[in-house]
Amino acid sequence: MRAPIQKTRTMAQTVRISLDAMGGDRGAEVVVPGAALALERRPDISFSIYGNSDIVAPLLQAHPRLREASTLHHCEVSVAMDAKPSQALRQGRWKSSMWRSIEAVKTGHADVAVSAGNTGALMAMSKFCLRTMANIxxxxxxxxxxxxxxxxxxxxxxxxxxxxxxxxxxxxxxxxxxxxxxxxxxxxxxxxxxxxxxxxxxxxxxxxxxxxxxxxxxxxxxxxxxxxxxxxxxxxxxxxxxxxxxxxxxxxxxxxxxxxxxxxxxxxxxxxxxxxxxxxxxxxxxxxxxxxxxxxxxNGGVFLGLNGIVIKSHGGTDAEGFAAAVELAYDMARNDLMNKISQDLKSYHRGRFEPRDGSEGDK
CATH class of the missing domain: 3.40.718.10 (Isopropylmalate Dehydrogenase)
Structure with missing residues (x-):
């Protein structure tokens, strides 16, 4: 387990994380206990969990602390691990657990999204929903x-x-x-x-x-x-x-x-x-x-360059591995990754166009 990173961001005490409960080889069977493990180590997390309530709700009963820190949103559609990105985007937009977990970041209801689902579909949906940052x-x-x-x-x-x-x-x-x-x-x-x-x-x-x-x-x-x-x-x-x-x-x-x-x-x-x-x-x-x-x-790949943070967990991981992805998401949100990226990009592009040593700079 990675040691907690020193907090550097001034923000609400709770880090809000949206979860695609249906992603991965075993879906909610891994996502729910993984989130529970992460919550034990990072108690200042609240979860928005997107998935089939008939499957997710019984699993939450076994983790009362997680249940109290979570809001469950029912989604009838889940993206298959072998679905083509274009197919997932057409069929899963607006109503799949993957899309809605990403959309929560766009609307400001979550600071970061985590999914163990289909990588191609997750990237396609993330790009379509969040769009790339300016100059990226x-x-x-x-x-x-x-x-x-x-x-x-x-x-x-x-x-x-x-x-x-x-x-x-x-x-x-x-x-x-x-x-x-x-x-x-x-x-x-x-x-x-x-x-x-x-x-x-x-x-x-x-x-x-x-x-x-x-x-x-x-x-x-x-x-x-x-x-x-x-x-x-x-x-x-x-x-x-x-x-x-x-x-x-x-x-x-x-x-x-x-x-x-x-x-x-x-x-x-x-x-x-x-x-x-x-x-x-x-x-x-x-x-x-x-x-x-x-x-x-x-465990956990970070999608960078978008107007929001999305973490991709390995699809075949277990609860401990998924917890590591959630904790990575926590660290990125708690320490204000988006603001740091924005500042670095502005500094770089400002330097490209500002005159140096009397020169006119790039045009």
């Missing part, structure tokens, strides 16, 4: 990445396939604002994912983005240059920026490798009686390793 052309999904130093933020991991130089700069600003909240760092370090650290390597758009970030001399972040794929696990920077195609492949590769290593270890420990004895002698070390590799601890 495309949104990004930011993931928390466990590293040897602790954690980093990687974006985009699947929202935008292909990105030009300006979009990569936008992602750097978005990720930097999130890192300032998550890691309590005044100027997080940001790197661009590339095939080498030399300035002459990589795609032209990546090289251009690197040059522009160096020249911008941003106050909200420190540009550290290019990073390579093997730097992701080292944690050499606080934020790694890439476009969604490469980012999603990197994410899925890391998840698959973690499962592969876990499978190898389980097989090796059960092979002989000596291996089993060795496991017992080193159980504490293996327990720490298992906790470090537990994907539930870093």
């Amino acid at each position: 052309e495309r949104p990004a999904i930011a993931a928390i990445w466990p590293t040897m130093r602790g954690e980093s933020i990687v974006l985009d991991v699947g929202a935008t396939i292909g990105a030009d130089a300006q979009q990569l700069i936008d992602f750097a600003l978005l990720g930097g604002a999130m890192a300032r909240i998550l890691f309590s760092i005044e100027r997080p370090t940001v790197g661009l994912l590339n095939i080498g650290v030399e300035e002459v390597k990589g795609l032209e758009e990546v090289r251009t983005a690197g040059r522009l970030l160096r020249e911008a001399n941003l106050r909200s972040l420190t540009y550290a240059g290019f990073v390579e794929g093997d730097d992701l696990g080292k944690g050499v920077v606080d934020v790694v920026v890439t476009e969604g195609f490469a980012g999603n492949i990197a994410l899925k590769t890391a998840e698959g490798t973690a499962r592969q290593i876990g499978s190898y270890l389980r097989s090796a420990m059960n092979r002989t009686w000596r291996a089993k004895l060795g496991y017992l002698l080193a159980k504490d070390a293996f327990d720490r390793l298992r906790e470090k590799m537990d994907p539930r601890k870093v």
Whole structure:
């Protein structure tokens, strides 16, 4: 469980979170107990829960504290995990649990929405309902990445396939604002994912983005240059920026490798009686390793660049994992992510057009 982040936002004591209770492989069976766990650790949360009341209400009976802190909104429609985004948008708009949980953010009835549902449908609905922020052309999904130093933020991991130089700069600003909240760092370090650290390597758009970030001399972040794929696990920077195609492949590769290593270890420990004895002698070390590799601890992708905060939980997670996504949502709302992003974007674009050293600036 991530330690609570120091509160920096002046706002009502309660953080209002809307939940899509029907999203994910097991829907409300995971969402309700997950929300209950999050409420135990973050008691200043109120929930608006959207889902089929015939399913959700009986589950709430087992969690009286959560029931008291929640308002249940009946929704007859839920978005299937295999639904195409366009199909979900046509059939699920206005009345699905996913749409209504996002709409609560738009109307100001919630500070942040959380769903474990279909990623493509969630992004499509979020973009349609909330729209992108001023000066942001495309949104990004930011993931928390466990590293040897602790954690980093990687974006985009699947929202935008292909990105030009300006979009990569936008992602750097978005990720930097999130890192300032998550890691309590005044100027997080940001790197661009590339095939080498030399300035002459990589795609032209990546090289251009690197040059522009160096020249911008941003106050909200420190540009550290290019990073390579093997730097992701080292944690050499606080934020790694890439476009969604490469980012999603990197994410899925890391998840698959973690499962592969876990499978190898389980097989090796059960092979002989000596291996089993060795496991017992080193159980504490293996327990720490298992906790470090537990994907539930870093569950939750943040949709950045929209006029509102949406958190995507892994669809196959359990209650503990969903609780982690809710707590991430809490941290982003409590520490005023939207305002920090807005300030960083205004500062960057103001710097682009203000004259420097007698020059006229960009036109």
